[in-house]
Amino acid sequence: MRTEQTLAAERPPVVRDRWTLQRTIGVVLLSIWAALALAVLVFMLDAWDPAIFQRYLPRYLSGLWVTVKLVVVSVILGALLSIPIAYGRTSRNGFVAALAYAYVYFFRGTPLLAQTFLVYYGLGSFRPELQAVGLWTFFREAWYCAVFAFTLNTAAYQAEILRGAIESVRRGQWEAAAALGLSKMQTIRKIIVPQAMIVALRPYGNEIILMIKGSAIVAIITVYDLMGETRRAYSQTFDFQTYIWAAMIYLAIVEVLRNLIDWIERRITRHLKR
């Protein structure tokens, strides 16, 4: 009986959740978000038209498919192209290293939109020459120009990611593998790449997200990706909800990807956690 009373007396005072200035600001800001969400919802319901939805749904889906195709193709081709560039960046040959550096500097230092224009409109200046080598049919199509420009662009970024990741693996790993008698290919495949992948995963994921967001600009050179279909739908209906639909789709893709990358990172770093 007595002990119980002392215990009750020694219990720390209950911490009250106090109403602070920060909470006031937080509640106000959240209310603004909620009001905005409500306004968008009301706007969407007000503008809701099943005929428009049925007409444009297939177009949005085809646009989404074009976006996905563009990103997947250029990221994969860019990954392949990034290997020699990363190799060149680390080369001991000064000329090769300078060339690779210039490539990376150019594609990372100029806007993707300007690069796309340079390929799509600019290469038109060389039409006779391109026709002579039979490449004109390739560069005449906006789609191929977009893939070409995006591949060159992402290759520059991916080369830097790859180089940073490989260099993050310590020299001792190479030496130990050599001491064990592994060949260079085996060392790269079994020792270096698995460790480099842990470092490279997040930057690679960010690069894919940046490509998805960046791919919206191909709409300007008449490729009907998700953004292109959206712009077409807007120009036909003058209905602002076309843009809101596109925003929701892009947000959903990016959020799903971001969570997927987080999940993969948690899985492949399990051995590092205690």
Next chain:
Amino acid sequence: MERVLTLLSFGPEGWGDNIAEGVLVTVSLALATLPLGLLVGFFIALGKRSNDRFLRLAANIYTTLFRGLPELLTLFLVFYGAQIGLQRLVHLFDPSANIEVNAFVAGMIALGVVFSSYASEVFLAAFRAIPQGQYEGSFAVGLSGLQTMRLIILPQLVRLALPGLSNLWLILLKDTALVSVIGLADILRQSGIAARVTKEAFLFFGIACLIYLVLAMLSSIVLHAIENWTRRSGASR
């Protein structure tokens, strides 16, 4: 070669002056966006660090939203959305009024919103790199919360956040190219016009790319100087 030089000259048959105007527009847009983005980004970072979960949530919604949307789409949402929204608002008072949103302002807001959402993450990481002891020490000598922020935290924060912010500035400089789509006469739009008129697309878009490269290089030099300047006090350690 002579034709190329004529095309790029500043005279009546050259496009040099038009492109120079474009450079001015691009640079002033980027410079006008920077303070806006930095200020908003800083406050969003403060919100994310808050003890209050409502404020954290509100700040996180902002970042999730504007980091997830393509920059081009954000630009259109601001440009057309503001136009429609303001139009409806004004029609309540004056049904005959016609509103046009300034492309420069729309570009500034859209780019600023994107910049600030990334900048908030940079600031947040910098905040985390400042040890708790700095706050405790500052309270111990009797500084108020605001004084702590101004005299102790901010000077260190600038130094820690600068590399990340330098990156964001270079990204911002490149993102300004998007405003050419909503009709602002920046580098890319001016060179596009020149390309269409003269049929020398490769020349003019190549020049545009080179100008962006030069701007990036100049920025790197300036940013490097600023970085060295902020390191003055830390150098002896």
